Amino acid sequence: MTDQPKATPYEQLGGQPAIAAVVERFYDLMDSDPAYAELRAIHAADLTPMRASLAGFLTGWAGGPRDWFEANPGKCMMSMHSGFPITAETAGQWVEAMAHAFADCDLADHPVGKLMNERFEMMASGLARTAAMAG
Numbered sequence: 001m002t003d004q005p006k007a008t009p010y011e012q013l014g015g016q017p018a019i020a021a022v023v024e025r026f027y028d029l030m031d032s033d034p035a036y037a038e039l040r041a042i043h044a045a046d047l048t049p050m051r052a053s054l055a056g057f058l059t060g061w062a063g064g065p066r067d068w069f070e071a072n073p074g075k076c077m078m079s080m081h082s083g084f085p086i087t088a089e090t091a092g093q094w095v096e097a098m099a100h101a102f103a104d105c106d107l108a109d110h111p112v113g114k115l116m117n118e119r120f121e122m123m124a125s126g127l128a129r130t131a132a133m134a135g
């Protein structure tokens with residue numbers, strides 16, 4: 001048996017079209033569903049740059065092309081969120097909106113979708129705890 005390189009999570013999920021669909025749905029939901037109003041309120045009026053940035057981040061993070069990381073050397077979860085009023089409430093809304101977006105894209109039961117959402121929950125609660133400590 002030859003050693004085949006393992007498919008990355010990015011490839012397993014469906015590559016660029018899958019990431020783009022989830023990210024577009026995520027911001028559309030944030031922009032329109034009152035359940036995410038507090039989360040929407042801490043974002044800029046124009047979500048266009050965020051759509052591109054989150055898609056680029058998730059692409060590299062899931063093992064796809066790393067253009068976002070090359071364009072943003074040193075940027076990390078903590079540095080890109082410092083200065084935003086992240087609370088348990090807005091963190092919960094982020095996680096729920098993202099789970100909702102995966103479900104709307106028929107990726108909620110995908111093994112990689114499940115793993116990503118578990119990690120999002122950990123990252124979001126870490127951000128909320130750090131923000132609470134910073135006061």
Ligand code: HEM
Binds near residue numbers: 054087095128
């Ligand atoms: C606690 C939950 C979270 C909240 C409340 C939150 C909120 C925000 C806000 C307010 C911004 C700036 C938006 C703007 O400039 O208009 C932002 C940027 C960003 N967030 Fe989050 N976020 C959360 C979790 C996450 C997670 C889990 C990820 C990645 C998996 C993520 C990835 C990003 C990226 C890539 C940017 C753009 C940074 C940039 O282009 O400078 N966020 N977030």
